[in-house]
Amino acid sequence: MDFKFTQEQERFRKEVRDFLEGEIEKGIFETRANGWVTEENEAFVHHLAERGWLGMTWPQEYGGQGRSYLDRLILTEEMMHYGAPGGGFLVGDRQIGPSIMAHGTEEQRDFFLPRIVRGETSFAIGISEPQAGSDVGALETRAVEEGDSFVISGQKVWTSNASRSDFIYLIARTNFAPEVSRYRSISEFIVDLKTPGITINPLMDMAGHGHWCEVFFDDVQVPGTTLIGKKDMGFYQIMSQLDYERAGVERLMGNYPLLRGIIDYTKETKRDGVPLCKQPRIRYMLSDLMIKFEVGKLLVYRVAWLLNQKEKPTLTRDTCIAKVYGNRFEQELDNAAMNIAGLHGQLDSGSKCAILDGAITRAYLFSPAHSIQGGTSEILMNIIADRGLGLPRK
Amino acid sequence: MDLGLSEEQEMLRTSARDFLQKECPKQLVKQLDESDEGYSPELWRKMAELGWMGLVLPEEYGGSGGSFLDLVVLLEEMGYNILPGPFFSTVVLGGLSILAAGNEEQKKRLLPEVANGSLLLTLALTESDAQFNASSVKTDAIPSNEGWLVSGTKLFVTDAHVAQYIICPAQTSEGISLFLVDADSPGISRTLLKTLAGDKQCEVVLDKVKVPRQNLLGEGGQGWDYIENVFSKMVIAKCGEMIGGAQRVFEMAADYAKERKQFGRPIGSFQAIQHYCANMAIDVEGARLITYQAAWLLSEGLPCTMETSVAKAWVGEAYHRITMLAAQIHGSIGLTVDHDFPLYYKRAKIAELFFGSPDFHREIVAHMAGL
Ligand SMILES: Cc1cc2nc3c(=O)[nH]c(=O)nc-3n(C[C@H](O)[C@H](O)[C@H](O)COP(=O)(O)OP(=O)(O)OC[C@H]3O[C@@H](n4cnc5c(N)ncnc54)[C@H](O)[C@@H]3O)c2cc1C
Numbered sequence: 001m002d003f004k005f006t007q008e009q010e011r012f013r014k015e016v017r018d019f020l021e022g023e024i025e026k027g028i029f030e031t032r033a034n035g036w037v038t039e040e041n042e043a044f045v046h047h048l049a050e051r052g053w054l055g056m057t058w059p060q061e062y063g064g065q066g067r068s069y070l071d072r073l074i075l076t077e078e079m080m081h082y083g084a085p086g087g088g089f090l091v092g093d094r095q096i097g098p099s100i101m102a103h104g105t106e107e108q109r110d111f112f113l114p115r116i117v118r119g120e121t122s123f124a125i126g127i128s129e130p131q132a133g134s135d136v137g138a139l140e141t142r143a144v145e146e147g148d149s150f151v152i153s154g155q156k157v158w159t160s161n162a163s164r165s166d167f168i169y170l171i172a173r174t175n176f177a178p179e180v181s182r183y184r185s186i187s188e189f190i191v192d193l194k195t196p197g198i199t200i201n202p203l204m205d206m207a208g209h210g211h212w213c214e215v216f217f218d219d220v221q222v223p224g225t226t227l228i229g230k231k232d233m234g235f236y237q238i239m240s241q242l243d244y245e246r247a248g249v250e251r252l253m254g255n256y257p258l259l260r261g262i263i264d265y266t267k268e269t270k271r272d273g274v275p276l277c278k279q280p281r282i283r284y285m286l287s288d289l290m291i292k293f294e295v296g297k298l299l300v301y302r303v304a305w306l307l308n309q310k311e312k313p314t315l316t317r318d319t320c321i322a323k324v325y326g327n328r329f330e331q332e333l334d335n336a337a338m339n340i341a342g343l344h345g346q347l348d349s350g351s352k353c354a355i356l357d358g359a360i361t362r363a364y365l366f367s368p369a370h371s372i373q374g375g376t377s378e379i380l381m382n383i384i385a386d387r388g389l390g391l392p393r394k
Numbered sequence: 395m396d397l398g399l400s401e402e403q404e405m406l407r408t409s410a411r412d413f414l415q416k417e418c419p420k421q422l423v424k425q426l427d428e429s430d431e432g433y434s435p436e437l438w439r440k441m442a443e444l445g446w447m448g449l450v451l452p453e454e455y456g457g458s459g460g461s462f463l464d465l466v467v468l469l470e471e472m473g474y475n476i477l478p479g480p481f482f483s484t485v486v487l488g489g490l491s492i493l494a495a496g497n498e499e500q501k502k503r504l505l506p507e508v509a510n511g512s513l514l515l516t517l518a519l520t521e522s523d524a525q526f527n528a529s530s531v532k533t534d535a536i537p538s539n540e541g542w543l544v545s546g547t548k549l550f551v552t553d554a555h556v557a558q559y560i561i562c563p564a565q566t567s568e569g570i571s572l573f574l575v576d577a578d579s580p581g582i583s584r585t586l587l588k589t590l591a592g593d594k595q596c597e598v599v600l601d602k603v604k605v606p607r608q609n610l611l612g613e614g615g616q617g618w619d620y621i622e623n624v625f626s627k628m629v630i631a632k633c634g635e636m637i638g639g640a641q642r643v644f645e646m647a648a649d650y651a652k653e654r655k656q657f658g659r660p661i662g663s664f665q666a667i668q669h670y671c672a673n674m675a676i677d678v679e680g681a682r683l684i685t686y687q688a689a690w691l692l693s694e695g696l697p698c699t700m701e702t703s704v705a706k707a708w709v710g711e712a713y714h715r716i717t718m719l720a721a722q723i724h725g726s727i728g729l730t731v732d733h734d735f736p737l738y739y740k741r742a743k744i745a746e747l748f749f750g751s752p753d754f755h756r757e758i759v760a761h762m763a764g765l
Contacts, residue, residue, distance in 0.1 A: 132656075135657045204731040272529070342524050343524040343747050347590075351588030358588075368728070368739070372725055377722070
């Protein structure tokens, strides 16, 4: 057993920190809580790519660096520390690349993987539909095979970054035989979002972000080569992709800049001559968050460590534990920051007397989303109970 | 013992609910949240015609002599529907403070105008540290030949941008006094803050603002005693709004749990969701009773410092829990700007923090318990 990072890994962490601080200094990005979901920044992506940090765990034949998942963990951890932007590029690195490697054809790998690595291609994820949220198997978008192409019709919703991404990773129904299970009739596609017949309509969330989109498919004709993996087996393929989506440190540290911000605030702000951080109640709240954070970190580290094993074990139980826990932490942090800052916390960026540039307000507005995006906590807890613990379903 | 409302109070509730539903649809709420004024003068006039501004004021000052509990019932409906605008500031913060502090001349001069809806008021309770304590009042008032010169900075003053008078606690040689400051006086600047909920709060800077002698409210030096006398009412009035909001959020979530289907069945048939709904029901019920208890004590003129703080600490956190569960039950749809849920979610947090956070009130409870 060894809970330490190696010296080499610590050197890498330092390298990442220096890079990120440099980016901030140069004005490439501004630290933002939840920036990895809501912000996208091409210059930053290109700088990551120049360093070989996109697709860094992938084999060299696809432009990757063959580095360990722990290196990738360190990179993302530091990006979260500094509230760096993410968006559709992170999605490519995090889950689309691994999916294409697992299920794609040689041509698809050759086409997409180097582009992801070079930071040239971004992806939206088209899973959710109005009637198919948690119940992915209920999706109604259809992809009907016609000769060597598919004709897609239907609607996706909550598709993050669709309006600014190049491709959509899409799942749609491809088998309509009544006797076939609804889970064995879904396929995966990667579709160019510029294809005629696709309409994208951004939706505003309550935090004022426009990253969400509705994506409409109106008899969109795509070549058969857009199909990823085995026809009708997409539901099972996407479930393993979701392990990658759910497992990362971003589920614990998405709003990490807020933790640093509120701690600094309590040190700098005095009430009756005494810094807020000396008040027993505030000390308790902050130390409680720190304790929870330390536990959460190990849950996330465990997933990265598992991914690093030669024989990759089933990850589902561990990724669900890490995400449910991490989301809870994020929500507790948002609420605690608000409670500690008091009425000042409700002032938005640009307001007179605002603190931390309105970060508390914005984080609070985003807060409920943590335990809904990427699979709701209830669904993940069902999975822990059912597939993780083998509890009876009936 | 009788834990129910009277027939008249039930009627007041029903008519207020119907009126607000018709006259203040969510469309209007959103529009007002985004506007600078934050209220609709036309709706304000109609509310005045219904006698709402005078509900709790004695008949001799143009009111209808209702009880504080009546007012809480009305505020509950305002929280249920959401009513943007200066009702709380004018009636609770302004009207009740004048009733408690003002001399006969001042009450006769001001309260009938509150009752008929022609006067908008607010109270500048907090300063830069946002604390609801006497020691936080740094604003001062210096005697001058015609009266007083008031200087200082007030923060989080609700509806100060539309109020005609701002009641300002300020330090004098006798201690804190309350001054009725004409909001258009030279030397005042009012800046709207950008808030989480889009409700209207201001920073009010006073620079040697002239206040005539007759606008010192009540006795000099008694200012914070007056405030303390009405503070419980402000707190419980806020709780009234909150239990109304909590009730609505709970209903929205429970209704949605019955309608929304996933996996071929209503999500409300999953035990996880059922327990969420049950937890909300427990919180709503507790919040309502603890608020009514304090409102009743206040109406009867009985002591209730402890009960008030118990209520505010509980209701604030209960409402927060309810909003988080409701968000979870709704999934993504509840987080869009077009949905009503965000209006409640945002207001719940502000209300939790205003007039003392749960921790502030826990401290009072500890104190009252002799700890
Ligand atoms: C910020 C954000 C970004 C997102 N980005 C994307 C994206 O890029 N692409 C994409 O496809 N989707 C995206 N989503 C959508 C997200 O995946 C869905 O919202 C989520 O899967 C839940 O679906 P729903 O909103 O329809 O809720 P529903 O599935 O309707 O769920 C409503 C409630 O019922 C509960 N429930 C449902 N089934 C069960 C059950 N069996 N047992 C117990 N409880 C149950 C849920 O947990 C929830 O509490 C995003 C969401 C957010 C908030």
